[in-house]
Amino acid sequence: MMPRCGRVSSRVTKRSLSKRVFATMLTMSLITIAVFALALTLFMQKRLVDSTSEELASEARVVAASLNSSPSYVGMLRRLQQDDTRITLVGRDGDVLYDTDIDESKMGDHGDRPEIEAAFETGSGSADRSSSTLGEVMLYEAVRLADGSVVRLAKGEAGYLSVLWSLAGPVAILTAVGIVVSVAVARRESRRIIEPLLEVDLDHPQRNAQNAYAEMEPMLERIETQRQELKRQVRVLANNDRMRREFTANITHELKTPLTTVSGYAELIANGMVTDEADLRDFGRRIYNEAGRLTSLVNDILTLSNLDEAERSEDGAASATLGTREPIDVPRTLDGIAQRLEQVAQRADVRIELACEPAMVVGVPRLIDELAYNLASNAIRYNRPGGVVTLSCGVEQVGGSDADEASGLFAPYICVADTGIGIAAEEQGKIFERFYRVDKSRSKARGGTGLGLAIVKHAAAYHGARIELDSELGRGTSISVHFPVQELPEL
Numbered sequence: 456m457m458p459r460c461g462r463v464s465s466r467v468t469k470r471s472l473s474k475r476v477f478a479t480m481l482t483m484s485l486i487t488i489a490v491f492a493l494a495l496t497l498f499m500q501k502r503l504v505d506s507t508s509e510e511l512a513s514e515a516r517v518v519a520a521s522l523n524s525s526p527s528y529v530g531m532l533r534r535l536q537q538d539d540t541r542i543t544l545v546g547r548d549g550d551v552l553y554d555t556d557i558d559e560s561k562m563g564d565h566g567d568r569p570e571i572e573a574a575f576e577t578g579s580g581s582a583d584r585s586s587s588t589l590g591e592v593m594l595y596e597a598v599r600l601a602d603g604s605v606v607r608l609a610k611g612e613a614g615y616l617s618v619l620w621s622l623a624g625p626v627a628i629l630t631a632v633g634i635v636v637s638v639a640v641a642r643r644e645s646r647r648i649i650e651p652l653l654e655v656d657l658d659h660p661q662r663n664a665q666n667a668y669a670e671m672e673p674m675l676e677r678i679e680t681q682r683q684e685l686k687r688q689v690r691v692l693a694n695n696d697r698m699r700r701e702f703t704a705n706i707t708h709e710l711k712t713p714l715t716t717v718s719g720y721a722e723l724i725a726n727g728m729v730t731d732e733a734d735l736r737d738f739g740r741r742i743y744n745e746a747g748r749l750t751s752l753v754n755d756i757l758t759l760s761n762l763d764e765a766e767r768s769e770d771g772a773a774s775a776t777l778g779t780r781e782p783i784d785v786p787r788t789l790d791g792i793a794q795r796l797e798q799v800a801q802r803a804d805v806r807i808e809l810a811c812e813p814a815m816v817v818g819v820p821r822l823i824d825e826l827a828y829n830l831a832s833n834a835i836r837y838n839r840p841g842g843v844v845t846l847s848c849g850v851e852q853v854g855g856s857d858a859d860e861a862s863g864l865f866a867p868y869i870c871v872a873d874t875g876i877g878i879a880a881e882e883q884g885k886i887f888e889r890f891y892r893v894d895k896s897r898s899k900a901r902g903g904t905g906l907g908l909a910i911v912k913h914a915a916a917y918h919g920a921r922i923e924l925d926s927e928l929g930r931g932t933s934i935s936v937h938f939p940v941q942e943l944p945e946l
Contacts, residue, residue: 755906786811812849829907836872
């Protein structure tokens with residue numbers, strides 16, 4: 456019973472696909488025929504209008520020449536025999552003096568007609584007006600006479616509908632032939648398409664590559680590639696899910712500690728258990744410090760979130776999230792950071808030194824500032840009393856030779872070096888991870904959120920820069936950020 460069901464399912468699929476192929480090809484054929492008929496109609500109608508316009512213009516010039524040589528315009532017009540052409544004589548004031556079809560006394564002012572206005576101004580004018588009721592196009596040619604009056608000739612020509620109706624016979628024959636050809640081609644092509652498709656094993660597409668059409672091989676390769684990519688994405692999603700859980704747990708832990716401290720001190724104060732003024736000031740200071748720590752943590756989390764979003768979005772969306780790129784004076788940025796961290800360094804008994812050479816970076820000012828600030832504050836935090844933090848910047852040659860500086864390009868860099876505790880070799884590959892602390896027992900006492908170097912990593916990546924780390928336990932650490940060659944805008 457099962458094999459029979461399988462064969463029935465195959466036949467149903469085949470008939471369905473065959474009908475779709477047939478309907479598509481038939482529809483395309485009919486559309487092609489319709490477009491061709493429409494294009495032919497437009498072409499023929501335009502040719503007829505152009506030909507009639509040329510003839511009418513020539514007739515108008517002949518009639519005008521005859522009238523200019525005649526002593527009586529009206530007498531001459533009455534002698535002219537124009538079966539299919541209407542002739543109208545318009546005076547200089549716009550009144551109709553004579554018309555071959557209508558009593559001129561019943562006709563209004565014609566001075567505002569486009570072709571007559573043009574004839575008054577330039578000596579000749581032409582116009583065409585479609586008539587939906589008559590299904591034709593009226594063509595007008597006007598010529599100014601010697602006395603300033605205007606003679607106008609008008610002739611009707613077949614409109615689009617009339618031309619299309621005249622082509623009804625050939626179009627019907629073409630449609631019938633197209634349908635017959637489409638039916639035959641659709642049946643044949645549907646069979647050729649369906650047969651190899653029914654033999655494809657989607658679970659193992661490469662097994663069918665030898666028996667499939669050559670045109671199907673790229674499709675089978677893509678299916679196999681997609682299968683492998685799907686497996687990879689599943690692994691990535693699982694890893695991302697693990698990282699999200701760890702990040703959430705870390706955030707919860709980092710937020711819980713200062714919140715607990717703030718809540719405890721506030722409860723003591725609220726319950727009146729702290730009455731001494733000195734204790735109140737001490738508790739207030741501790742609450743203030745913990746609140747500042749919370750603010751820093753939230754700001755760092757928001758910055759990382761924006762960087763993550765920018766890495767997944769287009770350049771326009773990234774600019775809206777992080778800010779626009781602009782030229783940044785790196786020495787000025789480092790000098791400002793040194794001034795902001797001066798008091799922090801003094802409390803830690805650390806000296807800040809600047810060794811800056813001219814350097815420009817095109818980037819987001821806020822991110823470049825945070826990158827350098829986090830490196831400098833980390834260098835102070837993990838330094839020794841009496842230690843030194845050196846902030847340096849400049850450019851390094853990329854390509855060319857030292858003897859010929861003009862032959863190379865120059866890329867900017869930022870470097871922060873300290874004489875602190877250093878980082879063990881096994882820890883150096885992890886320090887840029889979020890919430891990772893080398894010395895977990897002392898890190899919180901030193902302050903910080905545990906996100907500073909993660910921000911440095913993502914900010915550098917956003918600007919296409921690479922990070923180099925050189926550290927030795929007990930001797931200090933040097934972290935440098937090397938930017939790509941900058942294309943500075945002309946000022």
